[in-house]
Amino acid sequence: MKTADNLAISVSNVSKFYGDRCSYCTDPEARLNRNMCPECHTVFACSDISFDLHNGEILGIVGESGSGKSTLMKMLYFDQVPSEGAYRIAGFDGRRTDVFGLSSQAKRQIRNEILGMVYQNPVYGLKMDFSSMSNIAEKLIASGSRHVGGMTEVGDHFLGKVNIPLSRKFDPPKNFSGGMQQRVQIAKALSNHPPVLLLDEVTTGLDLSVQADVLELIKEIQRELSISMIVVSHDLAIIRMLCDRTMVMLDGRVIESGITDQILEDPQHAYTQQLVYSIL
Numbered sequence: 088m089k090t091a092d093n094l095a096i097s098v099s100n101v102s103k104f105y106g107d108r109c110s111y112c113t114d115p116e117a118r119l120n121r122n123m124c125p126e127c128h129t130v131f132a133c134s135d136i137s138f139d140l141h142n143g144e145i146l147g148i149v150g151e152s153g154s155g156k157s158t159l160m161k162m163l164y165f166d167q168v169p170s171e172g173a174y175r176i177a178g179f180d181g182r183r184t185d186v187f188g189l190s191s192q193a194k195r196q197i198r199n200e201i202l203g204m205v206y207q208n209p210v211y212g213l214k215m216d217f218s219s220m221s222n223i224a225e226k227l228i229a230s231g232s233r234h235v236g237g238m239t240e241v242g243d244h245f246l247g248k249v250n251i252p253l254s255r256k257f258d259p260p261k262n263f264s265g266g267m268q269q270r271v272q273i274a275k276a277l278s279n280h281p282p283v284l285l286l287d288e289v290t291t292g293l294d295l296s297v298q299a300d301v302l303e304l305i306k307e308i309q310r311e312l313s314i315s316m317i318v319v320s321h322d323l324a325i326i327r328m329l330c331d332r333t334m335v336m337l338d339g340r341v342i343e344s345g346i347t348d349q350i351l352e353d354p355q356h357a358y359t360q361q362l363v364y365s366i367l
């Protein structure tokens with residue numbers, strides 16, 4: 088059952104804008120040119136976004152390029168500072184604190200112990216010249232591990248789980264294919280058992296068969312470890328495959344949200360209807 092007690096994270100009225108805003112666009116009724124103020128040209132990358140993520144749930148965020156999906160994910164992983172809004176995490180102080188207001192040291196601790204992130208481009212998530220095992224050790228050390236034997240065991244376990252041959256565990260990811268790099272990134276993100284995993288367009292740019300492998304892996308991990316996940320994609324077919332609930336974004340706003348099956352069966356917004364018909 089979905090109750091306030093089993094929320095993993097909750098996000099309230101989060102916005103990110105680039106520019107100084109003017110008297111025209113600070114009015115909530117202002118008509119923007121897509122996500123841009125026609126008067127002062129402030130860009131509203133994300134506007135007034137609120138949602139909850141329940142324990143063990145996969146929430147999808149779908150939208151076209153420029154709709155604000157990556158900006159939202161970057162704010163949730165503290166890669167970017169929001170302009171407004173609050174972010175509460177069950178694993179930190181039982182959701183009593185707005186973690187956007189914490190010190191960078193406290194945010195680092197949340198990144199190391201509570202959140203995992205898998206980026207579209209593995210260059211952001213991995214040290215390409217370090218071995219795969221060292222990449223995982225780096226994450227484990229950041230989250231407080233000190234015992235080398237224990238770290239090797241965890242590394243073997245997660246590299247095995249994502250089907251990287253252990254004979255290649257000392258190879259650097261730069262020597263791996265795109266699909267393998269994504270799998271190492273997933274192993275690294277999972278290695279400290281984060282209760283929340285953020286996945287930003289993780290299969291974009293991969294061959295269809297490799298894409299299918301990575302998606303199957305994500306489903307398997309969720310089934311086994313019951314991690315809460317947010318999956319961002321421009322591809323509704325991927326969201327359909329993975330996600331219990333879905334939010335649709337357009338021009339920095341959430342235009343529709345609900346159970347994924349309901350959205351697919353009865354899309355309300357014209358943009359969502361277009362997305363749904365495109366995959367039928």
Ligand SMILES: Nc1ncnc2c1ncn2[C@@H]1O[C@H](COP(=O)(O)OP(=O)(O)OP(=O)(O)O)[C@@H](O)[C@H]1O
Pocket residue numbers: 105122130131132150151152153154155156157158159321
């Ligand atoms: N530093 C910046 N300065 C001005 N505008 C920005 C900046 N960063 C992002 N934007 C704008 O914010 C909007 C949202 O971008 P974002 O990258 O979050 O979209 P997206 O949905 O993730 O798209 P994509 O899938 O192409 O990455 C876009 O209009 C983008 O141009």
